[in-house]
Amino acid sequence: MREITVRIGDLASMTRVSVRALRYYEEQGLLASTRSESGQRLYENAAVNRVRLIQQLYGAGLSSKTIAELLPCVDAKVSTPESRERLAAERDRINTQIAELIIARDRLDDIIDATSRPNPECDYV
Amino acid sequence: MREITVRIGDLASMTRVSVRALRYYEEQGLLASTRSESGQRLYENAAVNRVRLIQQLYGAGLSSKTIAELLPCVDAKVSTPESRERLAAERDRINTQIAELIIARDRLDDIIDATSRPNPECDYV
DNA sequence: CTTGCCTCTGACGTCAACGTTAGGTTTTAG
DNA sequence: CTAAAACCTAACGTTGACGTCAGAGGCAAG
Helix, strand or coil: CCCCEECHHHHHHHHCCCHHHHHHHHHCCCCCCEECCCCCEEEECHHHHHHHHHHHHHHCCCCHHHHHHHHHHHHHCCCCHHHHHHHHHHHHHHHHHHHHHHHHHHHHHHHHHHHHCCCCCCCCC | CCCCEECHHHHHHHHCCCHHHHHHHHHCCCCCCEECCCCCEEEECHHHHHHHHHHHHHHCCCCHHHHHHHHHHHHHCCCCHHHHHHHHHHHHHHHHHHHHHHHHHHHHHHHHHHHHCCCCCCCCC
């Protein structure tokens, strides 16, 4: 049951996330590390998935603070009523944002259509 | 054919966008205004839709610069090959982002599920 | 006429997620 | 053994879309 540990640069290249970002995640309480005797960060292999999850949540527009509140639930596999409410609220926000993005995309498509087809009134342009 | 014009505060309340934001849009070349004799901004009613469009595009993650490049196409109803490429690129980016959001939302749903159901191993928590 | 709200132009403040630089230690390749 | 590469902390810089404040002029109501 040897735990394989990697250093920050390795984790960075494995996750395609910058070293600076990984340190920042730790600073925000999102990503734990043990330290070598000399003080260098060591990560176990599970950290890769953790970083991926963090990235996904950032990508969905969650803030560090919100993620920090939710990760303990993920780890403990238990949520309090408050955190459940929080999770649901974030999911709803994401759904809203998806809907907005679809509207914006369709709007862009309309613009592309309207400006792409040869315009009978503006052929001279 | 009287053109009804409103002042900035009216446009703000009609669009639910702050006065500061409207001035900022003008600064960025996104929203034009005429001026009264005393220098106050006057907007015609079409400005409401313009502001809505700007908000939608911001909401979709476009920058002021990008929007500024695209609005002339909307107005002229004509796009150059470059602007068409640009428009298509933004639409693709939005599609990508929608896909990412869906993944993140499903991930959140999983978390909600996993942390909400009574956990046989953790009932004591 | 004056009170009070609206508007104007600067111009500095904010916030988040890092980027970047500095100055120093540690690990690794040869 | 040595030099390059990777790591450390601390701290300042960046970016975009505004918020906010200061100081001054404009306008409808009473």
